[in-house]
Amino acid sequence: MNGTNIFLDDVRQSPDNHVLVKTAEECMRLLQNTADVSHLSLDHDLGTKYFNGFSVVLYLLEKQIIPSKITIHSANAVGGKRMYRRLMEARKSGELPEQVKILHRPLPLNA
Secondary structure, X not given: OOOEEEEEOOOOOOOOOOEEEOOHHHHHHHHHOOOOEEEEEEOOOOOOOOOOHHHHHHHHHHOOOOOOEEEEXXXXXXXXXXXXXXXXXXXXXXXXXXXXXXXXXXXXXXX
């Protein structure tokens, strides 16, 4: 994986070798302007009522942005599962290629 690693979260620190973005809008701009995304790690709740991690999932599917690996790290059980299910449906329907690795790994808020 030689592309960009993106970590969307408004509370947690990003892992090493990841670009931290704190809003869905910032994440969507970065996705639009990045040719190769290796890892996209998404939180659901971002402190705004307008856009959240699910908005980013819909955006990447609409724009056909294909990261090598997508991790849902949200501690929001309902929102995280919704994001994961939509990505799995997209893979099953062919919107996302089979080789895209999709993980649901909630992180505690103090991580």
